[in-house]
Amino acid sequence: MEANSTYFIKLLSAFLHRHDPLQENEIDWERVYRLGNIHFVSGMIFFTARGLREGNRPPGHILHRMKQDFASTLARSAAQEEEMDGVIREFCKAEIPHLLLKGFAIRGCYPVKELRTMGDIDFLIKREDRAKSHGLLLALGFKAGPANGNVWHYAKGKVSLEVHSELFSDNINNRFDYIGYFSGAWEHAVREPNGFTYMFKPAYHLLYLLVHMAKHFHGHGCGIRMILDIAAYVKQVEETLDWAWIEGELKKLRLSVFASNVFGLCRRWFGTLTPMHGHSEMEETVYKEISDYILSAGTFGFYRRNKYASIRRKFNDGHRGGQKKPAAGSYYSKFFFPSYRTLSNSGAYAFVRNRPYLVPVAWIYRFARNLIPRRRSPVRILLDIAGSKREYNRQADVLSKMGL
Numbered sequence: 062m063e064a065n066s067t068y069f070i071k072l073l074s075a076f077l078h079r080h081d082p083l084q085e086n087e088i089d090w091e092r093v094y095r096l097g098n099i100h101f102v103s104g105m106i107f108f109t110a111r112g113l114r115e116g117n118r119p120p121g122h123i124l125h126r127m128k129q130d131f132a133s134t135l136a137r138s139a140a141q142e143e144e145m146d147g148v149i150r151e152f153c154k155a156e157i158p159h160l161l162l163k164g165f166a167i168r169g170c171y172p173v174k175e176l177r178t179m180g181d182i183d184f185l186i187k188r189e190d191r192a193k194s195h196g197l198l199l200a201l202g203f204k205a206g207p208a209n210g211n212v213w214h215y216a217k218g219k220v221s222l223e224v225h226s227e228l229f230s231d232n233i234n235n236r237f238d239y240i241g242y243f244s245g246a247w248e249h250a251v252r253e254p255n256g257f258t259y260m261f262k263p264a265y266h267l268l269y270l271l272v273h274m275a276k277h278f279h280g281h282g283c284g285i286r287m288i289l290d291i292a293a294y295v296k297q298v299e300e301t302l303d304w305a306w307i308e309g310e311l312k313k314l315r316l317s318v319f320a321s322n323v324f325g326l327c328r329r330w331f332g333t334l335t336p337m338h339g340h341s342e343m344e345e346t347v348y349k350e351i352s353d354y355i356l357s358a359g360t361f362g363f364y365r366r367n368k369y370a371s372i373r374r375k376f377n378d379g380h381r382g383g384q385k386k387p388a389a390g391s392y393y394s395k396f397f398f399p400s401y402r403t404l405s406n407s408g409a410y411a412f413v414r415n416r417p418y419l420v421p422v423a424w425i426y427r428f429a430r431n432l433i434p435r436r437r438s439p440v441r442i443l444l445d446i447a448g449s450k451r452e453y454n455r456q457a458d459v460l461s462k463m464g465l
Contacts, residue, residue: 062349062352062353062356064087064088065088065089065092065093065096066092066096066352066353066356068083068085068088068093069092069093069096069097069106069356070285070330070331071083072093072105072106072109072110073102073105073106073109073285073289073330073331074330074331074332075109076105076106076108076109076172076173076176077171077172077289077292077293077296077331078331078332079172081112082109082110082112082113084113084114084117085117086116086117088117088119090119090120090123091123093106093119094106094119094123094126094127096356097127097130098130099284099358099359099360100284100285100286100356100359100360101178101180101284101286101359101360102176102178102285102286102289103127103130103131103134104130104131104134104135104176104178105173105176106127107124107127107128107130107131108131108173108176110124110127111124131176134175134176134178135175135176137178137219138174138175138176138177138178138179139175140218140219140220141165141179141182141220142175144182144217144220145165145182145220145222147201148198148201148222149255149258151197151200151201152194152197152257152258153255153256153257153258155193155197156257157186157190157193157194157197157257158186158187158190158247158257158259159184159185159186159194159257159258159259160184160185160186160246160247160250160258160259160260160261161183161184161258161259161260162183162184162185162225162228162269163179163183163273164177164178164179164182164183164290165179165182165183165184166260166261166266167266167270167290167293167294169297170290170293170294170296170297170298171293177290178286180221181214181221181222181223182220182221182222182223183222183223183224183225184222184223184224184225185225185226185228185246185247186224186225186226187226187247188226191213191226194224195213198215198222198224201217202217203215203216203217203222204216204217209230209409209411210230210231210409210411211225211226211227211230211411212224212225212226212230227240227243227244228243228244228246228269229243229272229276230411231276233272233275233276233279233465234279234465236315237313237314237315239272239276239314242313242314243269243272246261246265246269247259249261249262249265250262263298263301263302264301264302264303264306264307266294266298267291267294267295267298267302267307268307268310268311268314270287270290270291270294271291271311271316271319271320271323272314272316273287274287274288274291274323275316275319275465278319278460278463278465279460279465281358282354282355282358282456283355283360284355284356284358284359284360285330285355285356286360288323288326288327288330288331288355289331291323291324291327291333292327292330292331292333295327295333295335296333299335304335304336304337307337308336308337316464317464318463318464319463319464319465320337320464321337321464322343322351322462322463322464324337325342325343325348326351326352326355329348343462347462350458350459350462351459351462351463354455354459398424399423399424399427400420401413401417401420404420404423409427410423410426410427
């Protein structure tokens with residue numbers, strides 16, 4: 062891993078542990094700033110970098126951009142917190158149980174919670190409260206967006222919500238029924254003093270964060286923020302974690318190696334020690350390869366990465382166990398005309414479940430949803446799919462080494 066990426070990680074570690082940052086010369090601050098930007102942690106980088114000595118700070122024009130990102134992060138966080146406080150208050154009045162998820166649930170583990178960025182605010186409700194919660198959010202001024210399976214989207218100004226009735230709408234791969242496993246999520250919820258807000262028990266929460274990360278990693282990818290979340294959460298709740306239970310559940314989920322590698326990164330990057338970080342110690346070459354993979358493509362793996370490589374991988378998931386390798390042309394057919402099974406397992410096209418006669422309608426809807434708004438021709442997409450083979454091979458190799 063090159064020196065600027067290493068220093069970027071050191072700045073984040075200093076932020077997490079409230080340490081003074083290391084003073085280093087010959088840093089390419091443009092590179093460090095870009096990493097902070099694509100991983101949505103530039104506010105944290107500014108917060109730490111401003112403590113450097115005069116000769117070690119970023120150049121003035123870069124420091125100015127960092128400061129602007131810092132200010133916009135704080136402003137966005139304040140708007141999100143104000144709106145979500147209102148949502149929680151009204152849900153409690155209406156006696157609607159709601160369980161906080163992801164960024165909003167773990168931001169309090171950070172030294173400055175406002176600097177943990179969020180695109181959306183996620184929370185879980187019970188399916189029977191769907192209509193009631195929908196009406197309440199509309200009354201609060203939120204506008205309903207498109208439904209995506211068991212997830213409903215709402216927006217008010219620059220604040221976006223994702224309301225879930227299930228934790229997972231899609232399985233990560235074909236190795237385990239993750240949807241079924243997490244269908245009992247409410248059994249692991251702990252009620253907050255207000256009576257209707259819930260949080261997960263710490264061990265289950267950590268398990269969910271790891272599986273959620275595995276889902277992103279297996280999809281387009283995940284950035285350093287998700288690794289940092291694990292380190293921050295473990296640091297906050299480590300004394301209450303039942304590691305024997307966590308390890309047992311990870312074995313059931315077939316994610317023991319993946320989790321061990323994640324904890325290994327937490328140790329090397331942020332000094333976070335767990336009983337699992339050494340279960341499958343990475344070789345140095347593997348560590349460098351995985352580190353570069355995570356850092357190169359931003360928060361969710363979309364930055365300058367061929368997204369069609371993940372389609373190839375998902376397609377091949379159904380051709381394991383000695384089956385004949387699919388012909389190259391099958392990738393194109395798979396992309397433009399997904400099967401009933403593929404569509405019904407996808408949240409965006411869940412309306413075809415138990416109604417296979419709607420598959421042609423789903424194809425048309427998919428074409429309109431993905432191609433027309435982006436003004437991309439089918440020929441251009443075919444070329445991108447054809448060019449995805451190299452990235453597909455790289456991703457398959459990294460996923461295998463990560464335990465996915």
